[in-house]
Amino acid sequence: MSAQPTPQQLVEKALELSRADGAVVIVDAETDANLRWANNTLTTNGVSTGQTVTVISVKNGATGAAKAGAGVVGRSGVGLDTLEDLVRASEQAAADAGPADDANELIAGRVAADWDAAPEQTGISVFGTFAPALGEAIEAARAEGSLLFGYAEHTLSTQYLGSSTGLRLRHVQPTGSVQLNAKSGDRSRSAWAGVPTADFSDVDIVAVGRDLARRLDWAKRRIDLPAGRYPTILPPTAVADLMIYAYWSSSLRDAKDGRSVFSKTGGGVKFGESVSGASPVKVTLRSDPAEPGLECAPYVEAYNSDAFQSVFDNGLELGPTDWIRDGVLTSLAATRRTAAAAGAPLTPPVDNLILEGAAGGAGPSLADLVAGTDDGLLLTCLWYIREVDPQTLLLTGLTRDGVYKVEGGEVVGEVNNFRFNESPVALLSRIAEAGETVRTYSREWGDNFNRTAMPALRIPDFNMSSVSQAS
Amino acid sequence: MTVDESFLALPLAELAEAALTRARDLGAEHADLRVETVRSQSINLRDGHVDGVVDASDAGLSVRVVHDGTWGFAAGVVLTADNAARLAEQAVEVARVSQPVNAEPVVLAPEPLHGEQVWVSRFEINPFDVPDTEKIAHFQAWSERLLRHQGVAHVDADFQAVQECKYFADLAGNRLTQQRIRSEGGLTAVTVDEQTGAFETMRTIAPPVGRGWEFFTSNAVFDWDAELDALPGLLRAKLAAPSVEPGEYDLVIDPSNLWLTIHESIGHATELDRALGYEAAYAGTSFATLDKLGTLKYGSAVMNVTGDRVVEHGLGTVGFDDEGVQTQRWDIVKDGTLVGYQLDRRIAQLKGLNGGRSNGCAFADSASHVPIQRMANVSLQPAADGPSTAELISRVRRGLYIVGDKSWSIDMQRYNFQFTGQRAFLIEDGELKGQVKDFAYQATTTDFWGAMEAVGGPQTYVLGGSFQCGKGQPGQVAPVSHGAPSALFRGIRILNTVQEAGQ
Numbered sequence: 001m002s003a004q005p006t007p008q009q010l011v012e013k014a015l016e017l018s019r020a021d022g023a024v025v026i027v028d029a030e031t032d033a034n035l036r037w038a039n040n041t042l043t044t045n046g047v048s049t050g051q052t053v054t055v056i057s058v059k060n061g062a063t064g065a066a067k068a069g070a071g072v073v074g075r076s077g078v079g080l081d082t083l084e085d086l087v088r089a090s091e092q093a094a095a096d097a098g099p100a101d102d103a104n105e106l107i108a109g110r111v112a113a114d115w116d117a118a119p120e121q122t123g124i125s126v127f128g129t130f131a132p133a134l135g136e137a138i139e140a141a142r143a144e145g146s147l148l149f150g151y152a153e154h155t156l157s158t159q160y161l162g163s164s165t166g167l168r169l170r171h172v173q174p175t176g177s178v179q180l181n182a183k184s185g186d187r188s189r190s191a192w193a194g195v196p197t198a199d200f201s202d203v204d205i206v207a208v209g210r211d212l213a214r215r216l217d218w219a220k221r222r223i224d225l226p227a228g229r230y231p232t233i234l235p236p237t238a239v240a241d242l243m244i245y246a247y248w249s250s251s252l253r254d255a256k257d258g259r260s261v262f263s264k265t266g267g268g269v270k271f272g273e274s275v276s277g278a279s280p281v282k283v284t285l286r287s288d289p290a291e292p293g294l295e296c297a298p299y300v301e302a303y304n305s306d307a308f309q310s311v312f313d314n315g316l317e318l319g320p321t322d323w324i325r326d327g328v329l330t331s332l333a334a335t336r337r338t339a340a341a342a343g344a345p346l347t348p349p350v351d352n353l354i355l356e357g358a359a360g361g362a363g364p365s366l367a368d369l370v371a372g373t374d375d376g377l378l379l380t381c382l383w384y385i386r387e388v389d390p391q392t393l394l395l396t397g398l399t400r401d402g403v404y405k406v407e408g409g410e411v412v413g414e415v416n417n418f419r420f421n422e423s424p425v426a427l428l429s430r431i432a433e434a435g436e437t438v439r440t441y442s443r444e445w446g447d448n449f450n451r452t453a454m455p456a457l458r459i460p461d462f463n464m465s466s467v468s469q470a471s
Numbered sequence: 472m473t474v475d476e477s478f479l480a481l482p483l484a485e486l487a488e489a490a491l492t493r494a495r496d497l498g499a500e501h502a503d504l505r506v507e508t509v510r511s512q513s514i515n516l517r518d519g520h521v522d523g524v525v526d527a528s529d530a531g532l533s534v535r536v537v538h539d540g541t542w543g544f545a546a547g548v549v550l551t552a553d554n555a556a557r558l559a560e561q562a563v564e565v566a567r568v569s570q571p572v573n574a575e576p577v578v579l580a581p582e583p584l585h586g587e588q589v590w591v592s593r594f595e596i597n598p599f600d601v602p603d604t605e606k607i608a609h610f611q612a613w614s615e616r617l618l619r620h621q622g623v624a625h626v627d628a629d630f631q632a633v634q635e636c637k638y639f640a641d642l643a644g645n646r647l648t649q650q651r652i653r654s655e656g657g658l659t660a661v662t663v664d665e666q667t668g669a670f671e672t673m674r675t676i677a678p679p680v681g682r683g684w685e686f687f688t689s690n691a692v693f694d695w696d697a698e699l700d701a702l703p704g705l706l707r708a709k710l711a712a713p714s715v716e717p718g719e720y721d722l723v724i725d726p727s728n729l730w731l732t733i734h735e736s737i738g739h740a741t742e743l744d745r746a747l748g749y750e751a752a753y754a755g756t757s758f759a760t761l762d763k764l765g766t767l768k769y770g771s772a773v774m775n776v777t778g779d780r781v782v783e784h785g786l787g788t789v790g791f792d793d794e795g796v797q798t799q800r801w802d803i804v805k806d807g808t809l810v811g812y813q814l815d816r817r818i819a820q821l822k823g824l825n826g827g828r829s830n831g832c833a834f835a836d837s838a839s840h841v842p843i844q845r846m847a848n849v850s851l852q853p854a855a856d857g858p859s860t861a862e863l864i865s866r867v868r869r870g871l872y873i874v875g876d877k878s879w880s881i882d883m884q885r886y887n888f889q890f891t892g893q894r895a896f897l898i899e900d901g902e903l904k905g906q907v908k909d910f911a912y913q914a915t916t917t918d919f920w921g922a923m924e925a926v927g928g929p930q931t932y933v934l935g936g937s938f939q940c941g942k943g944q945p946g947q948v949a950p951v952s953h954g955a956p957s958a959l960f961r962g963i964r965i966l967n968t969v970q971e972a973g974q
Contacts (some may be wrong), residue, residue, distance in 0.1 A: 037572060039748050039751075043543065043560045046841050047545065048533075048839045072523065075529075077550065089526065101517065101522070101902060131572060132571070135572055150752045153945060180752070192752070257625055257664065259670050260673070265668030384881060391669065392969070392972040395970055396911075400882075422972075426973065445742035445944075470755075470882040
């Protein structure tokens with residue numbers, strides 16, 4: 001195999017080779033750098049470069065595009081000489097698949113102004129100032145007899161999407177995060193923070209380390225509490241965990257089929273119904289590819305068809321979308337086909353998520369919420385969240401790395417961990433107070449869903465189902 | 472059985488020579504090269520119509536070094552000698568940049584030289600040789616068979632197959648070429664009560680297997696016909712079943728459910744890297760810390776658990792791991808006591824376990840990721856002359872018989888867990904009654920295994936497992952099998968999940 005061709009060359013050549021009735025070619029050029037540490041020392045690290053070519057071929061049925069089939073084949077390490085085999089495999093897959101339920105005309109062409117630009121790249125040097133600062137944070141931890149664990153990763157993906165209908169779209173997506181976990185030397189106390197970042201220039205890891213040291217101090221006083229329902233402040237990261245899962249459960253098709261929390265009894269979807277119930281806080285849950293600091297692909301990028309997306313919709317423009325507006329369900333994740341079948345708005349999923357308790361995301365800071373708490377719990381984050389019952393969207397999971405007892409507006413000690421059983425949809429009707437919406441990193445799902453902005457939420461009766469001995 | 476020809480046609484020896492020579496010239500104490508091609512296919516059907524067919528092939532190479540006592544790793548996709556040498560340089564550079572953060576020099580446990588070896592997993596029909604039309608038609612026919620039944624509103628069908636080809640070369644002189652095949656599939660039926668809006672689902676309980684397409688075309692390993700015949704009736708009964716009364720119950724747990732409890736509460740808890748803290752910030756640690764080896768009462772005296780990477784058709788089975796270590800079988804829990812861990816070469820050396828030799832549990836999910844200590848097939852052993860499932864049920868006055876896995880969650884030290892299942896039947900005075908719904912069992916690991924009164928005999932033993940075990944950062948996904956007999960547990964807490972939701 002000779003040197004790698006450019007992504008644009010691969011797109012044009014694949015479209016030229018295509019004998020299908022329509023084709024979408026997606027080339028993803030990705031570079032990644034990561035560092036991992038534990039027990040105050042480096043454990044693993046690495047850099048990687050990858051380029052994947054995905055060819056989606058469309059074969060019309062006897063009656064044309066309405067009965068088309070689609071075949072998707074993706075391969076890494078493809079050169080111009082091995083491209084034809086990939087294109088033919090995709091055409092065969094389309095013929096074999098037969099008519100698709102989501103069959104549709106491909107999206108008509110538009111050409112990105114920066115189509116000709118090369119892929120952007122990251123490398124180990126992205127940690128040039130971060131790594132020494134991490135060394136400093138580790139030194140500080142060592143001096144206090146505590147241990148640091150964690151992970152930093154930076155990915156730069158450049159996507160080129162071309163189609164037989166003339167689409168030529170390019171999108172550059174930086175994604176980065178740092179997770180830092182501090183433990184006391186005997187590992188009985190543990191604290192955590194996650195920081196999302198696009199380029200690491202805004203990460204002050206020494207300050208994060210100091211904050212964790214303060215939390216380890218909070219934990220020096222240990223208070224045992226039994227299972228039960230407690231007034232609880234969920235910090236933004238925990239709210240992100242719960243809202244991302246609700247978002248992933250928001251397919252219009254499943255709701256229409258009567259098998260989701262958003263299905264209406266007797267058929268139909270709960271559009272226009274209140275999700276806020278008796279709560280004084282009427283939340284808005286929304287996405288926007290142009291949201292400052294959370295920018296993501298402004299068009300549909302679908303590598304397979306499922307309840308959420310359709311490969312036929314590739315390149316469809318995305319815009320600001322309200323899923324819940326002022327406490328009322330307004331949209332669910334739709335494809336052109338499912339939206340048309342349900343007579344619902346065409347609102348495909350977008351790769352960011354924002355929850356607001358008040359207009360513009362205004363609200364008190366987390367510190368203010370703590371200061372305004374007479375008696376309650378402050379969580380650090382959630383962990384191992386799984387669906388228990390799709391009907392209510394009941395989720396189970398654990399608290400992790402610090403459940404703090406708040407009395408008289410101040411943290412007075414650390415409580416044991418709990419297993420919770422709660423539904424994110426039910427929680428929306430029990431919000432007592434919402435904080436300011438801030439950029440946050442979901443500990444549970446951040447690997448797959450990085451871009452969120454969430455408020456802290458005060459829940460008067462969060463269901464801690466049992467005690468976990470984990471510390 | 473031979474390795475895929477297109478993989479053998481790659482310039483493997485040339486890549487090894489280029490990467491290893493450069494790494495040695497740059498002063499690496501250890502260097503290895505991995506070339507991998509992972510081919511995968513997924514087919515999804517909704518109500519018998521094709522939802523998506525996706526084929527992917529991930530090919531790449533990577534170089535891992537130990538340089539000046541520090542790991543370095545670099546991965547790429549261009550399979551040329553030039554690029555292999557460049558990756559070796561990058562890996563050394565990564566080690567240099569990382570060195571200031573490394574306080575613990577890396578030393579690898581010794582491993583006998585295996586030289587040139589070829590290993591191929593056993594299967595009859597390579598799923599990638601079967602036309603897509605045939606695979607789609609097979610699952611369409613099964614979908615339609617379920618949809619014909621009263622009460623079945625929707626049917627999801629899924630099929631997935633993977634073929635992994637791997638070449639490993641290191642400075643010690645190993646040249647290991649391996650291939651394995653795995654596949655999984657199932658159908659999920661949905662019923663909706665139009666009056667109340669209530670819905671229930673039920674999925675087939677066939678395990679994922681280290682086998683080929685033959686698994687789906689006969690009832691020899693899994694009785695598909697029996698399962699598909701029973702599923703609609705079981706689903707209707709589940710929708711109509713009473714909601715479980717919460718409280719303490721004796722449980723007879725079927726292997727189709729128990730494998731996942733083994734995975735979460737024993738498999739992950741006995742990964743030594745977790746016990747040492749390497750996963751502390753992410754997957755978590757373990758209550759089963761090294762100081763408890765040989766003394767921790769993990770469970771009752773009937774509890775015997777092995778780790779292996781050698782059982783035929785096991786998803787974690789392979790000839791050699793990604794550090795060139797020949798795979799093995801060993802004890803993890805013996806007569807209820809913790810006696811062993813899963814190891815890689817670094818931590819085997821660090822702690823001197825297994826006579827200072829790794830037991831072959833280091834691997835990566837692709838060439839682009841670094842090998843880490845991953846899970847072996849971890850299995851609960853049956854009793855040699857043990858009882859049947861029906862005999863176990865006959866010993867219960869008030870209990871549940873739980874079949875099939877569904878929801879699962881466990882804490883970061885593997886103490887507190889909660890599982891549901893596909894279906895549960897009430898047991899009264901030793902006899903199976905009808906189903907109950909909305910159940911979950913919740914327990915602490917050592918309490919749960921301590922409450923295990925009996926394990927079934929070999930006739931109840933099934934090799935279950937998953938394609939989707941997640942660990943590490945960047946995240947890696949691994950397949951793993953878990954064998955289990957049916958087993959009887961006394962006095963386990965059962966929750967009602969509707970009450971938990973506050974409804």
